[in-house]
Amino acid sequence: MEVANEALRQARFTGDREQLAAARLRRAQVLQFQGKLPEAASEMTAIAEEAATHEWTRIEAFARQHRGKVHFDQGDLVAALADFKAAVFLREKHGASADQLESSLTAVLIVESILDERHAAP
Template sequence: MSYIHGYDPDTLREQIDPRQCKDRLDEIGEQRSLPALLERVWLLKVLGKLDDSLVLSELSVRVARMAGTRKDLLRARILHASVLQIRGAFAAAEQELTTCAYEAEGQNWNGIAAFAYQHRGKVFFESGDFVSARADFKRALFLRQEAGATDDQLESTLLAIDAADRRRSRSSVAS
């Protein structure tokens, strides 16, 4: 079941049903498996509980480092960076996402690399660097196509490219 019902075309943030996400968070409870931790991090993030999300994302990175695979660790680090981004720590998020994207690409894990580029693009987008955001979204689109991504994933990336183009043209007109 997808909890994402779309993306805001101006902010690129997920559009969710808060009640549905709260219910899922209650259902997961205090489970400590890595998949449950990662889902809780994301749910807390989209519900705006950023302090709790940050603490839990740091825990999920530690758990993935101790008991997960390299792919698990990359996913946890990318999610952690997305929490940093929402909190406005753009430089830290960008650095973490860059490292994750390069490592995933080096391993030919295109789906994970695309996930990292998509999120790094959002960091650039929120910080006003629409040229870099567009470049990352384009890279994510290519990698997602290579990985055989779902139509929803491709559509979210195309939306992000379009949003970066619109914002870039608006900012160049205003200059």
């Protein structure tokens, strides 16, 4: 967390808002990894909204992908699926690498599979 906070401070000094959003997103990932899921989701939501406003498609896709993971960890599969699908769309839009696109597509397939199993269970 100390490194993430320092990166955030450095990004603030540059004056580049897109780089600041990316640093905030990395810090939110640290919160996620620490198990502080509500805080991580809140920050990722703010970043996704800011990125959408400024058409920073790459950052928005990254925020949606990771917020989807937070929703998944919280057991909110419907919200996770929505974020993963949005990440697929955004990554296709900005021409992301095949690995990034595959990551999002795999997440969609996994969540859809779990939801299908739940709906099929008696």
